[in-house]
Amino acid sequence: MARKRRVLSSQFKAKVAMAAAKEDKTLSALASKFAVHSNQVSAWKKTLVERVAELFEDGRMKTESGPSTDDWFAQIGRLQVELEWLKKKASLPVEARRGWVEFDDAPLSVRRQCELLGLGRSSCYYEAVPESEENLRLMRLIDGQYLKTPFYGSRRMAWWLGTQGTDANRKRVRRLMRAMGLEAIRPKPRLSLPDGCHRMYPYLLRDFAATRADDVWSTDITYVPMRRGFLSLAAVIDWFSRCVLAWRLSNSLEGRFCTDVLDEALANGRPLIFNADQGCQFTATAFTSRLEAAGVKVSMDGRGRCLGNVFVERLWRTVKYEEIYLKDYADGREVEHSLAKYFRFYCDERPHSSLGMRTPAEAYAEGRSRKPA
Incomplete structure (x- = not known):
């Protein structure tokens, strides 16, 4: 007997997308809660973030005539359908195309969708098993x-x-x-090969000494474990004061949360040099264009620069030993609340031995008042 097709309304898709946008639960947890595939949750979230700006074209949300919440959800659903079919015209990796296949309430059959996307129909029914x-x-x-x-x-x-x-x-x-993504530190030939899709920036910090605040900023990503799954954590740190200027959590490794944390840091200052590794989030044009528009020199770790981002790596060690490993986070809301308290403590109360027992916030404020050499 054939399985009855499940009908997913636009309101349901919008509800799932909005829950994913809150980023307080992992994609796997949301997929289990709403009984859909995690790839579909990610696709709906991305659609919501990219298309919701169209509701504010004139600077005001288009609700002057009093449309209901259901009408707003329906509009998001229509935009989502248009965008999904537009994406299908692009040539992208198999994993991305597999997430576009709709099993319920779709204008095309699963067989026809797979033919258009160049996928094997059997591969679309596989669901990744979460870690035990x-x-x-x-x-x-x-x-x-x-x-x-x-x-x-x-x-x-x-x-x-x-x-x-x-x-x-x-x-x-x-x-x-x-x-x-862990591997023993050891010398290896041809550690990484660039694909040529992004511009390569030189390493500008060789023999460079940060003598005042905002000389050098740096960023990196680590992960925060929870009872079920984990979240990604990104932060921007000032080299001179070790002060955390901005941080952000995300339930995926999409580059948007890295650009958000950069925008938050740039809203309060501007460094001479911004250093990062060559992760795809930091080599993306959306990230580097913000720095270039602000007149910041971009520096990236390259060959032989295993300690190029040492201050951020040292921050991760401190955060994990003093906060993360002491807690058993239940969900993303608890992670965000607890880390917010810790970063306030780290910047405003915790003395730093390399700063003469001053706090990073004190050193940052004093360093900004210094005139450049």
């Missing part, structure tokens, strides 16, 4: 030990887990480390 609670626990242990011994590979990490009473073989540890 045991694997998430092992990932927390591995991440904590990796900060202490970043030269541990999968063999030594499996041995260390055994000393902690945890039975995990090397194959399992290697898979988890690969999923977390």
Whole structure:
């Protein structure tokens, strides 16, 4: 007997997209809650963010005639349909195209959609299995030990887990480390090859000493574990004072939350040099164009610059040991509330030994008053 097709209304899609935009739950948790695929949740969220600006074309939300909430949801749904079919004309990776296939309430059959997108129909029914609670626990242990011994590979990490009473073989540890993006520090040939899609910026901080605030800013991304899944955390830090100028959480690695945290930092100041690694979020034109428009020199870590972003990496170690590893976050709201309290403490109350026991906020305020050499 054929499975009855599930009809998804535009109101339902808008509700899921708005829940994802809040970023207090992971995409997997939202997919489980609303019984849809996580790729579809991500697609609806992206559509909502990109198209909702059209409701404010004249600077006022178009509700003067008193349309109901259902009408607003219906308008978002119509915009979403138009955008989805427009995207199908582009040639993008298989994973992205697979997320566009609609199983319910679609104008085309699944077979025809797959033909248009160049996909195998059977591949569209596969749903990724989320990590188990045991694997998430092992990932927390591995991440904590990796900060202490970043030269541990999968063999030594499996041995260390055994000393902690945890039975995990090397194959399992290697898979988890690969999923977390962790790899033992060691010299390797041809560490990375650029694809040529983005402009390459030179490293400008060789023999450069930051002598005042706003000389150099830097940014990076790390992850924050929760009971179910994890969130991505981005921050902008001032090199001279170690002050955290802005930070932002996201339930995905899309570049938008990195540009948002940059905009927040630039709203209160402007550095001479902005340094980052060559992650796709920071090499994107949307990110670098903001810096160039503000007259900031862009610097990027390259070959032989393993310590180019050392101040941000040291910040991550401090945040994790003093805040994240001491907590058991239930959801994204708890993460955001707890990190907001910690960053206020870090900037305004916590003395820093390299700053003569001053707080980063005090050093930043004093450093901004200095005249450039």
